[in-house]
Amino acid sequence: MFDLKSLYQQVIVDHNKSPRNFGKLEPCSHDAEGYNPLCGDQLHLYLNIDNDGIIQQVRFEGEGCAISTASASLMTQSLIGKSVDAFKQLFAQFHHMTTCDLDEEPDQATLGKLAALAGVREFPSRIKCATLCWHTAKAAIEGATRAKTE
Amino acid sequence: MNIDAIREQFPILHQQAHGHPLVYLDNAATTQKPQCVIDAVRHYYQADNANIHRGVHLLSERATAAYESARSNIAKLFNAASIREVIFTRGATEAINLVAASWGGTNLHAGDEILLSEMEHHSNIVPWQMIATRTGAVIKVLPMDDCGALCMEQLDDLLSERTKLVGIVQMSNALGTINPIAEIITKAHAVGALVLIDGAQAAGHLAVDLQLLDVDFYVTSAHKMYGPTGTGVLIAKATLLDAMPPYQGGGDMIRTVSFAQTQYNDLPHKFEAGTPNIAGVIGFGAAINWLQQLGFPAIAAQERELLTYATAKAEQFTGLRIIGNAPNKACVLSFVLAGVHPHDLGTILDSEGVAIRAGHHCAMPVMQHFKVPATARASFAVYNTIDEVDALFAALTKAQEMFA
Numbered sequence: 001m002f003d004l005k006s007l008y009q010q011v012i013v014d015h016n017k018s019p020r021n022f023g024k025l026e027p028c029s030h031d032a033e034g035y036n037p038l039c040g041d042q043l044h045l046y047l048n049i050d051n052d053g054i055i056q057q058v059r060f061e062g063e064g065c066a067i068s069t070a071s072a073s074l075m076t077q078s079l080i081g082k083s084v085d086a087f088k089q090l091f092a093q094f095h096h097m098t099t100c101d102l103d104e105e106p107d108q109a110t111l112g113k114l115a116a117l118a119g120v121r122e123f124p125s126r127i128k129c130a131t132l133c134w135h136t137a138k139a140a141i142e143g144a145t146r147a148k149t150e
Numbered sequence: 151m152n153i154d155a156i157r158e159q160f161p162i163l164h165q166q167a168h169g170h171p172l173v174y175l176d177n178a179a180t181t182q183k184p185q186c187v188i189d190a191v192r193h194y195y196q197a198d199n200a201n202i203h204r205g206v207h208l209l210s211e212r213a214t215a216a217y218e219s220a221r222s223n224i225a226k227l228f229n230a231a232s233i234r235e236v237i238f239t240r241g242a243t244e245a246i247n248l249v250a251a252s253w254g255g256t257n258l259h260a261g262d263e264i265l266l267s268e269m270e271h272h273s274n275i276v277p278w279q280m281i282a283t284r285t286g287a288v289i290k291v292l293p294m295d296d297c298g299a300l301c302m303e304q305l306d307d308l309l310s311e312r313t314k315l316v317g318i319v320q321m322s323n324a325l326g327t328i329n330p331i332a333e334i335i336t337k338a339h340a341v342g343a344l345v346l347i348d349g350a351q352a353a354g355h356l357a358v359d360l361q362l363l364d365v366d367f368y369v370t371s372a373h374k375m376y377g378p379t380g381t382g383v384l385i386a387k388a389t390l391l392d393a394m395p396p397y398q399g400g401g402d403m404i405r406t407v408s409f410a411q412t413q414y415n416d417l418p419h420k421f422e423a424g425t426p427n428i429a430g431v432i433g434f435g436a437a438i439n440w441l442q443q444l445g446f447p448a449i450a451a452q453e454r455e456l457l458t459y460a461t462a463k464a465e466q467f468t469g470l471r472i473i474g475n476a477p478n479k480a481c482v483l484s485f486v487l488a489g490v491h492p493h494d495l496g497t498i499l500d501s502e503g504v505a506i507r508a509g510h511h512c513a514m515p516v517m518q519h520f521k522v523p524a525t526a527r528a529s530f531a532v533y534n535t536i537d538e539v540d541a542l543f544a545a546l547t548k549a550q551e552m553f554a
Contacts, residue, residue, distance in 0.1 A: 004501040008494075008552060016553070017489075039493050040510055040523040063523050065491035066553070123497060 006119035007126070008066065015070035020077055025059035030143070034062075034136030036128050041068040045136045053084045060133065067117070067126050072133035074113050084141055090114075091134050098127050151448050157533050159184040170503025173538045178323045178482055178529030179507050180373045181354060183437070187377055190216075190436035191429045201425055203402055217428055220435025221418070227438050228368065229359045230385050234417040237391070238426050241382035242350035243273040245369035246317075248384055248397040248421065249346055250277035253367075254315070256395060260286030262314045265343070267292045267300055267329070268519060269322045272512045274348045278317060287314070294519065298325040298474035305337055313343040321352035324513040324527070325474030326457070326482030328352070332363055339364065344390070350374055350382075354531075355453060355481055357446040360385060372430065376531075377437030381430030384421070391417050398423040449532045453481050456530040460539045467543065469550065473525045484511075484525045487546065490553045492526040498552060499526075502545035504538075 025031075025046035034043045043062030050056050058076040062069075075094075079087060090110070097106045098120050106115040120130045157163055160182050165172050174182060194216060200209035202217050218233075225233045239245040258264070264278050268291055282289050290308050293301045309316075316338040321328050331347055338345045346367040349358060354375035360368055367390070371382040396403055396414055400423030405413040414420045441449070460483050464470050469488035487495060496508035507527045510517045517523065528542055 004498060004552075007497065013553060038509075040517070041493075042523070065493035067494070069491075126493070126497065129493065 003119070003122060007123055009116045009119065011074075011113060011116040012066060012070040015073040016066035019060075019069055019073040021059045021073065023059055023061055025057055028057070028059075030140040032136050032140035034132045034139070036064070036068070036132050038125075039065060039068075039129060041065060041129060041132055043068065043072055043133060043136060045072070045133065045140050047079075047137070047140055049084065049141070055079050055082050055084070055087065058137075064132070065126075065129055067120060067129035068132050071117055071130045074116065075133045075137065078112060078114055079137070087137065087141065091138060094134055095131060097121075098130050151452050151532075153452070153533065153535055156444075157535075159186070160533055161185060161188070163533060167503040167505070168501050171541075173504040173541045175528040175530065175534065175538065175542060176505045176507050177531035177534070178351060178374070178511075178527060180379065181376045181531050182533070183378070183433075184376055184440050186440055187433045187436045191378060191433040194429045194432045202428055203419070213428060216432045216435070217426075220431045220438070223435045223438040223442075224383055224385070227358075227442060228353075228385055229361050231361055232388060235385050235388050235391065237384040237386070237418045237421040238431050239369075239382045239384055240380055240427070241371040241373070242348060242369040243277075243371075243382075245367075245382055245384035246273055246346065246348065247277045249367050249369075249386070250281040252394045252397045252421075253344075253390065254278070254281040254285065254287070256393075258282070258285040258287040258314060261312060262287040263290050263310070263312045264288070265290045265292060265308055265313050265316045265338075267318050268294045269298065269300070269325060269327060269329075269513065269516050270317065270319050271323055271348065271350065272514070273350075274317050274319060274346075275515075278315075288312075291515075292318075294327075294516075296520075297476050298322065298327045298516075298520075299476040299478070300327075300329055302330065302333065305334065309337055309341045309343065311341055313338065313341055315344050315346060317346045317348065319348040319351065320358070321349075321355065321480060322474070322513070322516070323351040323482070323529075324511040324516045324525070325476065325484055326479035326529075327474060327476040328356070328478045328480055330478075331365075335364055351481075354441065355446075356450060366390060372434035372437060375434075375437050376440060378427075378430040378433040381427050381434050383434075388417055391421065396420055396423065400424040402426075444532065450480070452532050453530050453534075456534055456536070456539060457481060457483065459536055460528065460530070460542070463539065463543050467546065470546070473520050473522065481531075482527060482529045484527045486522055486525055487550065490549050492524040494553070495526045495546070495549050498549040499542070499545045502541070502548060504542050504545045506542070 028046040030047040041064030048057040106118040198212040202214040344366040349370040353370040368385045373379040403423040473484040492508035
């Protein structure tokens with residue numbers, strides 16, 4: 001069943017209206033541009049990763065739909081204080097959540113607020129909106145300057 | 151005009167979308183197909199399927215007759231000088247690529263200029279960029295104003311003896327603007343330039359007389375004229391086509407082939423290599439018949455009423471900004487809504503059964519001009535109703551409330 005409310009949960013509407021950690025981060029240790037050619041969603045992600053590989057700060061700026069903006073906002077909150085390895089694990093879990101079968105419940109314990117984005121599974125054309133910021137973070141951490149969703 | 155009787159002919163319109171009656175307002179992307187077009191395609195496969203132009207058997211003769219009858223329908227609709235001037239392609243995009251590669255590849259040289267407008271679809275930009283890179287030709291751009299109308303006062307300055315081709319969209323798919331092509335053609339010809347008119351968006355909505363307008367190259371797609379996808383047409387002056395090299399080599403485009411020498415076929419076959427989309431062309435012919443029976447004055451009147459009503463509602467709608475207010479426009483209401491990104495609008499409207507397009511509409515320079523990443527676009531066809539416009543605005547209100 002097509003459920004709009006599962007896509008636009010209150011937490012998504014809220015993070016779209018007031019994105020957290022929004023704006024440039026200067027100086028930063030890592031950054032990358034993300035672009036979704038299908039929708040035109042564009043974002044720039046900045047990170048400060050310390051010598052122990054711990055993400056100390058994350059900020060983003062850009063323009064996109066509610067799903068991409070809220071996803072980026074929620075991601076920045078979830079990454080602060082995490083190690084690069086933990087980021088990679090979380091990305092894998094997030095990616096799984098956005099593409100798995102509808103009857104599989106999101107792993108709330110690991111994903112926390114990120115589970116609000118599970119609704120994109122019902123909307124194939126919007127999955128890339130939710131994953132753009134994650135691909136961009138991965139590109140930034142791996143030293144690429146530009147990430148694309150395809 | 152009896153809209154109910156027209157809607158009856160479109161089986162696809164009579165369905166529910168997510169529990170609501172389908173409101174199809176994405177006609178600028180592709181129009182729906184009337185039963186007569188569906189029947190023509192089905193009849194070909196059920197009764198006449200054969201390859202054309204060379205079979206001596208009954209089916210091939212029937213298929214050839216149906217295919218060629220579509221060509222003459224098209225020649226009549228656009229008032230082409232002869233059926234030799236009507237070349238079937240995969241669509242408007244392939245037709246432009248044909249002209250750019252064949253005519254452009256032969257006639258463009260370093261320093262020559264191609265003049266395009268700022269509101270072109272990517273299909274009338276990229277083929278010219280490709281040939282410009284190969285030949286050293288230069289692309290110039292006729293800008294538009296903030297209404298989305300071409301800055302015609304700049305045309306004289308942009309045209310010169312260096313201008314070899316002017317490529318202009320007749321009706322903008324992103325804005326609905328109808329361009330003054332008669333004036334552009336006259337001025338382009340005065341400096342010796344040829345003109346390509348991209349009629350993909352226009353040809354299903356307004357009458358076009360190619361001889362009266364003196365168009366050199368005209369392209370359009372069947373699927374935006376109530377016909378099948380994968381079929382389109384290039385209509386060009388025979389003198390130009392005769393002088394152009396073939397675009398693709400293969401069967402049907404030759405008279406004789408040997409390893410020493412190949413002689414090309416006459417027009418229009420010289421430009422139709424390989425087995426074409428026979429069913430598509432036959433469906434295209436049926437769509438043209440259907441359009442002619444309805445008549446462009448009646449079509450335009452219905453579509454004008456829809457756009458006028460929708461525009462008045464849009465102007466009253468808080469937070470809505472119309473993108474494209476040219477004095478002469480049709481069929482397209484492009485807009486942005488404060489606080490709701492076009493892609494979210496597209497999804498929310500879809501959940502209410504309303505199909506619109508959200509995105510850059512393959513016209514990224516238009517988005518750059520208006521400084522928006524994307525727009526929402528409702529586009530109308532002759533079968534749309536005032537009630538459907540009301541459904542659009544009811545869904546917009548719902549989207550706004552959701553994001554409040």
